[in-house]
Amino acid sequence: xxxxGDDEHAQLSVRTAYLSMFEFxxxxxxxxxxxxxxxxxxxxxxxxxxxxxxxxxxxxxGDSVREVMRxxxxxxxxxxxQTLRPPxxxxxx
Numbered sequence: 386x387x388x389x390g391d392d393e394h395a396q397l398s399v400r401t402a403y404l405s406m407f408e409f410x411x412x413x414x415x416x417x418x419x420x421x422x423x424x425x426x427x428x429x430x431x432x433x434x435x436x437x438x439x440x441x442x443x444x445x446x447g448d449s450v451r452e453v454m455r456x457x458x459x460x461x462x463x464x465x466x467q468t469l470r471p472p473x474x475x476x477x478x
Contacts, residue, residue, distance in 0.1 A: 399446070399447045399450050402450055403429075403443060403446050403447075406429075407426065407429050407430075410422055410425060410426055410429070411426060414426055428442050
């Protein structure tokens, strides 16, 4: 089982978590140049005033952080335990 190691209990601000997710996605994008990830990164990019290009992006991310934190406090977030399935009509179905 993979864990985050010693940093597992580090406290991050929502902004730092957002920037960390941006960096993670940017590294993923650099490996494969996915159009979807590129579009997401464009919308997530921060402007000089600190807001995101798509104003809803940072707010939606904050909502997600709060939901995960709430679930973790109540016994554990289960969203990452999902098995993702290809969309209907995809190559597998």
